[in-house]
Amino acid sequence: xxxxxxxxxxxxxxxxxxxxxEKLVEDHILRIIREEYERYGFTPIETAAVERREILTAxxxxxxxxxxxxxxxxxxxxxxxxxxxxxxxxxxxxxRYVAQNSARLTFPFRRYQIQKVWRGERxxxxxxxxxxxxxxxxxxxxxxxxxxxxxxxxxxxAIFARIGIGEFVIRINNRKLLQGYLLDQGLxxxxxGAALKVIDAIEKVSRERTLADLSAQAGIDAATAARIVDLVxxxxxxADLRAIEGGELYRAGLDELGQVADGLAAFQVPAHRWRIDLxxxxxxxxxxGTVYETQLVANPEVGSICSGGRYEDLASNYTxxxxxxxxISIGVTRLLSRLFDVGLLKPGAATxxxxxxxxxxxxxxxxxxxxxxxxxxxxxxxxxxTEGKKVGDQLKYADKKGFRLxxxxxxxxxxxxxxxxKNLSSGEQxxxxxxxxxxxxxxxxxG
Numbered sequence: 373x374x375x376x377x378x379x380x381x382x383x384x385x386x387x388x389x390x391x392x393x394e395k396l397v398e399d400h401i402l403r404i405i406r407e408e409y410e411r412y413g414f415t416p417i418e419t420a421a422v423e424r425r426e427i428l429t430a431x432x433x434x435x436x437x438x439x440x441x442x443x444x445x446x447x448x449x450x451x452x453x454x455x456x457x458x459x460x461x462x463x464x465x466x467x468r469y470v471a472q473n474s475a476r477l478t479f480p481f482r483r484y485q486i487q488k489v490w491r492g493e494r495x496x497x498x499x500x501x502x503x504x505x506x507x508x509x510x511x512x513x514x515x516x517x518x519x520x521x522x523x524x525x526x527x528x529x530a531i532f533a534r535i536g537i538g539e540f541v542i543r544i545n546n547r548k549l550l551q552g553y554l555l556d557q558g559l560x561x562x563x564x565g566a567a568l569k570v571i572d573a574i575e576k577v578s579r580e581r582t583l584a585d586l587s588a589q590a591g592i593d594a595a596t597a598a599r600i601v602d603l604v605x606x607x608x609x610x611a612d613l614r615a616i617e618g619g620e621l622y623r624a625g626l627d628e629l630g631q632v633a634d635g636l637a638a639f640q641v642p643a644h645r646w647r648i649d650l651x652x653x654x655x656x657x658x659x660x661g662t663v664y665e666t667q668l669v670a671n672p673e674v675g676s677i678c679s680g681g682r683y684e685d686l687a688s689n690y691t692x693x694x695x696x697x698x699x700i701s702i703g704v705t706r707l708l709s710r711l712f713d714v715g716l717l718k719p720g721a722a723t724x725x726x727x728x729x730x731x732x733x734x735x736x737x738x739x740x741x742x743x744x745x746x747x748x749x750x751x752x753x754x755x756x757x758t759e760g761k762k763v764g765d766q767l768k769y770a771d772k773k774g775f776r777l778x779x780x781x782x783x784x785x786x787x788x789x790x791x792x793x794k795n796l797s798s799g800e801q802x803x804x805x806x807x808x809x810x811x812x813x814x815x816x817x818x819g
Contacts, residue, residue, distance in 0.1 A: 386495030387502045388705060393719035393774070398504075398708055401535060402486060405506045405702060408531045409484040412523070414508050417483050419465040422456040427468050430689035437492045458490040462507045463658075463686065463699065470511050471690035479513035480520070486704075500705055507680075509699030516696045518628055521662040521682055522635025524700050528666060528678060529641050531702070537716045539669040540677070542641075543649035546629040546661055547681075549613070550650055552622025553603070557596050566590040571604055572653040579605075604650040613648075628661055660684045664700055674710045678702040721774025725753040726817055728770040729779045730763050739786050743779055743806060750810035752817075771796055777816055779809070 383389065390398060406416075428438055439458040446452035459465050462485045470481060486506045495501055508527060510520040525542045532540050550571070554564045567590040574582050579601060586597040610630050618626070629648065636646055654663040663681035668674050680700030687695040711717040729744045731737065740756060747754040755775070757766045763780065770778050781791040785803065793812050794801045804812040 386500050388500055388709065391719070391722070393722040394708075394712070396721065396724060397717055397719055398704065401704060401708065402504070402506065404534050405531055405704070406484070406486065408527060408534065409506075409508055411530070412482075412508075412527050414482045414484040414527075417466070417469065417485055418487060419459070419462070419469050419485070421458055421488070423459050423465055423468065424455050425457050426455075427690070428457055428460065428464060430464075439490050439492055460491045461489055462487060462505050462701065463509070463683075466507070466509055466511075467687040467695070467697075468690050470695055471687040471693065474513070474691065474693060474695070479511065480516060481511045482508075483511070484508045500709075503703060503705030506702040506704050507699055509697050511695055511697035514694050514696075516698065518631040518662075519635050521628075521632045521698050522639055524680065524698060525636060525646055525664060526639040526641050528664075528700060528702075529645050532666070532677075537668065537711060538671070540645065540666055541669055542646040542664055542666045543652045544629070544632065544646060545648065545650055545652040545663050546625040546632075547653065547659055547663055548621055548661055549618075549625025549629055550604075550653065552618055552620070552625055553616070554600070556617075556619050556622055557592075557600065559590060559592065563590045563592070567592065567600070568653050571600075571651060574601070574604065574651050608648055608650060610648070625661070632662055654679060654681050658683045658686050662698060668716075671714050671716065674707075674714060677707050677710075721776075723755065723773045723775060725755040726775065727752060727754045727777045727779060727813055728766070728773075728775045729754060729756045730766045730770075730781075731757050732763055732780065732782050733786075734760060736781075736786055739781065743781065743791055743809065746806060747779075747810055747813060750814075752810060752813055767794075767796070777813060 410416075422441060425438070425440065429435060438460055441454045441456045441458065443452040443454070466483065466485060470477065484507060486504065488502055489505050490502050492501065493499060508524065510516065510523075512520075525544065528542060547568075550568070551564050554567050555561075559567060567586060570582060570585040570589055577585075582601055583594065583597045586592045586600065587594065592600070610626070610633055613626050613629070616622075633648070637643075649665075652663050652665050654665070659681035661682035661684070663679075665676040665679045667676060678700055680698070682696070682698040684696045685694070686697065687693070708717065712719070727747055729740055729747070731740045744754050744756040757769065761769075767778060775796055778794045778796055779791050780794060785791050790803050790805050791809055792801050792803050793809070793816060795816060802812065
């Protein structure tokens with residue numbers, strides 16, 4: 373009989389697998405995101421993990437970033453390849469979903485979607501090939517008011533304030549304004565597109581490199597390039613932007629940006645939590661107006677922790693209906709990884725339960741089961757230790773996993789229908805009747 377070959381387990385680069393204590397932090401963050409999305413009236417949807425290739429490539433996405441599906445083997449005369457691929461974001465699937473179901477949806481359609489996506493890029497600098505995204509979008513039928521563009525940052529402010537990762541700022545711009553300004557500087561439409569790509573990377577390179585790239589890639593003379601860089605890198609207000617003479621597209625973008633700023637004030641988003649920033653472009657061409665990026669104030673090296681914007685014709689490849697929308701996406705996996713790296717989030721307990729019921733005498737197992745059942749019936753997450761080990765070893769197990777409380781019952785306690793409640797942090801102990809154990813646990817956990 374041949375010996376079974378042992379395959380050495382190895383991690384797959386770009387496909388994260390959290391330890392239990394890290395996964396519990398991720399679940400906590402996802403729960404906060406879901407609660408806040410629903411608090412603002414967004415309803416959940418879920419689309420298939422796969423889309424037809426023509427759907428994913430319709431907006432000019434780089435094909436090398438898309439994972440295609442094929443079977444490992446096929447029957448005789450069959451082709452193992454398919455016309456399907458894994459979705460690389462949630463916005464394109466949503467556009468397809470809305471176009472497909474527009475007759476059955478109520479507009480404006482407010483949806484949220486929390487799913488994994490897959491992207492074929494190099495897994496470096498906190499980027500992954502498989503990761504969770506948490507998106508919201510408001511999609512209109514024919515038109516969509518700009519107050520929606522202001523409400524999106526309001527939701528994001530609520531989420532990150534609850535997560536508790538320090539101060540953050542939501543940076544807001546309007547692509548029409550920036551495109552109009554570039555056209556007013558004498559650039560061609562092609563030159564505007566090239567300049568936007570350079571500006572999108574402005575924070576990653578030196579000023580000298582940006583000026584050189586504007587010249588080489590967009591054909592801009594040195595004086596004009598310097599003027600553009602000066603504008604997009606300095607703090608500006610709506611009043612500052614109104615003082616600039618601009619053409620029709622610039623004025624349209626400025627008007628929209630002004631309405632969003634007024635909306636943010638009306639929604640009472642704290643003034644220090646958002647600012648106008650003309651360097652925010654967003655690389656994807658389907659954004660047509662408002663764009664957002666959110667950054668940690670004390671840890672800007674973490675990069676953008678969520679981003680999004682307004683699109684007027686994302687669904688145009690799938691329907692002749694005009695379905696404008698605005699949305700934002702939190703890259704949850706990348707965010708979590710970077711927050712762990714800089715110490716803003718720290719994994720805690722490796723269990724969702726707060727209480728461990730220990731077993732001193734396995735002959736009295738029904739009594740310990742009764743204690744665990746009493747606590748669970750009261751809504752308290754409880755684990756029962758099932759293995760035949762000494763109580764000391766059980767308490768070491770409890771400490772390693774991060775339980776806050778342990779329930780201990782020996783011969784004396786069982787005879788009197790009681791149990792000892794031990795605080796694993798302070799070492800304090802108290803004895804309680806089984807009927808009062810749940811209340812004692814609640815008080816201990818609250819304290």
